[in-house]
C-alpha cells in the first residue's frame with residue numbers, strides 16, 4: 517500500500533472538482549437542449565391533430581374546451597376534460613355535440 521503525499525491528495529481533489537464543474541456545465545447544456553427541443557416540438561404540434569397533423573378548431577362550450585380536427589374530425593380533450601364531460605347530463609352532451617354536426 518502506498519500512501520499519498522499531501523500534494524497528491526490535493527491534486528486529486530482539484531481534478532475531481534474540475535471534473536464535477538465540467539460535468540455540471542455539460543448537464544446544463546443538455547438540459548437547455550432538451551428545453552429547446554421541447555419548445556420546438558410544441559411550436560410544431562400545438563393545436564395540430566395528433567392523427568393527421570391538420571389544424572384543430574377549439575370549441576368553447578360552457579366550461580369545456582373541445583378541440584376538433586378540421587380535417588379528420590377527431591375530437592381531442594385536454595387534461596381533466598374527459599372527467600368533466602362524463603359528468604354532463606345527456607341533454608347538455610347532445611347540445612355540445614350538435615355544435616360539431618353543423
Ligand SMILES: [Zn+2]
Nearest residue numbers: 565568585588
Ligand atoms: Zn385530424
